[in-house]
Each structure stands twice: as C-alpha cells, then as structure tokens.
Amino acid sequence: MPAAKIPATLIPGDGIGHEVSAATVEVLAALGAPFEWETQVAGQGGIDACGDPLPPDTLASIRRTRLALKGPLATPIGGGYRSSNVRLREEFNLYANLRPARTLIPGGRYDKIDLVLVRENLEGLYVGFEHYIAIGDDEHAVAVASGVNTRAGARRATEFAFDYAAKNGRKKVTIVHKANVLKALTGLFLETGREVAKKYEGRIACEDRIVDACAMQLVLDPWRYDVIVTTNLFGDILSDLIAGLVGGLGMAPAGNIGTDAAIFEAVHGSAPDIAGKGVANPLALMLSAAMMLDHVGMQDKAKRLRDAIDAVLCKDEVRTGDLKGKATTKQFARAIVDRLK
Ligand code: NAD
DSSP states (O other): OOOOOEEEEEEOOSTTHHHHHHHHHHHHHHHTOOEEEEEOOOHHHHHHHHSOSSOHHHHHHHHHHSEEEEOOOOOOSSSSSOOHHHHHHHHTTOOEEEEEEEOOSTTSSSOSOEEEEEEEOSOEEEEEEEEEEEETTEEEEEEEEEEEOOHHHHHHHHHHHHHHHHHTTOOEEEEEEOTTTSTTHHHHHHHHHHHHHHTTTTTSEEEEEEHHHHHHHHHHOGGGOSEEEEOHHHHHHHHHHHHHHTTSGGGOEEEEEOSSOEEEEESSOOOTTTTTTTOOOOHHHHHHHHHHHHHTTOHHHHHHHHHHHHIIIIISOOOBGGGTOOBOHHHHHHHHHHHHO
16 A cells, blocks of 8 residues: 655755755655655745745744755855844744764765754744844944854754654764853753753763864864763854765755654755756755655665665765766766666
8 A cells, every 4th residue: 555645845955955955855756655745945946936934834834744855055155144044943933053064975084074063943043033233424334243042942853852862772872062261151051951961871971072173173083972962153153064074065964853743854955056057966965855754664664765875875886076976967866766766
C-alpha cells in the first residue's frame, strides 16, 4: 500500500535555490517520498512576486503543513528588509537549529568527521535589535546592538542538544559560550546548560568551552568534539567552520526544529556568484531532505538517500565543481536517481 501523502511546503528560494531545490525534489520523487508539495515564495522571490519577503500565503502554507523544505533566501546586507529566515524561525518558534556534519569523501584534509552542532535559534545578538545614534550630522556615529538570552530559551535549546545526544548514541555535549566577557548574556546560557546536563549525568558527558578556544580546537583537533550546543551568533559562525571541515558549504544540511513546525534547509546561502550556471552542489539540500525524512519517521528512506549519496560520491565519483568534480547540478541529481533505482 502506498504511504499516506504528507503535505509539505516547498520554498525553492533565491539564487541557486531553484537549481538545488529542483534536484532535491527529483531525488525525493525517485525515492518514493510521499511529500505533497505546496510551492511558495519568500526572500527576494517574495519581493519579486508580491512585494513581500515573507508573503501571507507562505506563512499560511507552513501553518497548515507544519513542515517545510526551504532553499536559501537572499537578505540585503547593511540595510533593506529583515532576514526572512530569522522571521520564519520566530514565527514558528523554531528554537533549535540542528546542524550535523559528517565526512562524505574520505581522504581529505580532515577525515572521519562526525560532529553535530545545535544552535539556539531565536535569541542572542543574532535577533538584530539594533539602532544607530546620531552625533552632529553623522547619522551613523554610533551603532548599538542588544542581545537577549532567556533561561527558558537556553533551557529548551540545551535540552534539545542533550536529548538528541541521548537518542542518537552520542557521548558528550560541549556547551560553547563567551561567559568570561559576556558574563550575563552567555553566562546565563552556560549556567542553564549546566543545570540541564545534571539530568543526563552518567549517560551524556558535559563540558564547556569558550568560543574562541573552541574555534581553534575545531581546526586543530575536531575529533575531540561530539555534540556542540551554543548561542545563535556563535552557532552561525561555528557551523560554517564545521562545514569547512567536511568539504564546504555544499555539504552542510540543517533542520530548524520547533514547537509549531520544522523547516529543513541547507546552511549555505543563495550563492549569487554561481546562480544560474547550473553548477551548484545540491548535496546540502538533499541531506536536509534526509533529515526531513528522519523527522517524519521515514528513517528507511533517509538511509537509502544517504547510501545513494555515499555511493555516487565515493564509488561513481560523480561530484560538482566545489568538490573538484565536473558534474553539473542536474548530472549529480541524475546520478543519485540512477543509484536509487
Ligand atoms: P553563500 O553561502 O551564498 O556563498 C558563499 C560561498 O560558497 C560562495 O562562493 C558560493 O558560491 C559558495 N557556495 C554556497 N553554496 C554552494 C553550493 N551549494 N554549491 C557550491 N558552492 C556553494 O553566502 P553569501 O555569499 O555570504 O550569501 C549570499 C546570500 O545568501 C546573502 O543574501 C545571504 O543573506 C544569503 N544567505 C541565506 C541563507 C539561508 O537562506 N539560510 C544562509 C546564508 C546566507
């Protein structure tokens, strides 16, 4: 009997979003994933379609489906509209950003990487509570940003990390902070994380690390880490660093998990430098789709997809340009579909 249809929102996104989304949807169809897509726009695509970077129809669709696969959304730098990604996380209370990174192609500079970063997704300096103070005729003489962390926010993010560790056979959670300087803002995160850790004593080890030392150790000896949980801005930066350990942004998937919905997306952005050329690596979004399959309880299909990806990369050696291969986005997707057959 065919599996029941699962309504899901698809936001192809901006720039390379269209290319990597089309490739991912093709692969999911070949896998027999029963998603029934509602295609919507956001970001620059929303502006172009209806003058709104987060149109009401898009929000209504996710409210209905509570599940989305999202391509990257462009955000103007230094001005313009507020990030639709940040607004989506806020709108649907997506408090934990789960970012696993695993070596897919052995023999690189870093081998056998298997790390998970959990980023608090709704608080901290990343919320962008900012303003300028004018002095004389200089409107931008002073810039002020406020970070907000709450005990409740720190608790649900760190609980998510420990719970994930316990359910996925992980051994250790490292709480990453800057509590030596930002004593209140990130001290509260650390204090709360340590409280949560007590509930997992004897099952999951807990340590903490200052973010700058963590960045250095991730470069020198990433294997010492297992699961990292950290605040929003540090998580944003460290997850790109971790993506670099496994071959770059083209390899890094993410799941934004919350009480009201879950949105799966690649860590990378809209890559305007290669958009429209058909050369983007669709792996990050495909791996995000595998996380989405796990989320809806289809671990068997998620495994088949990951196995096909491993085979295409390592046995068939079909790879996109960022991985020093020659395949286009479409050729890479076709190779995965062939493996799934
Ligand atoms: P980016 O991730 O788009 O690109 C950084 C570099 O990585 C570029 O050289 C790009 O070509 C390369 N790259 C990224 N994804 C790739 C892929 N799949 N295959 C091959 N190469 C890839 O970051 P950026 O240039 O700083 O940002 C561009 C836009 O994307 C900005 O508007 C930014 O706000 C937005 N952005 C969106 C998200 C999101 O939607 N989650 C995340 C990050 C950035």
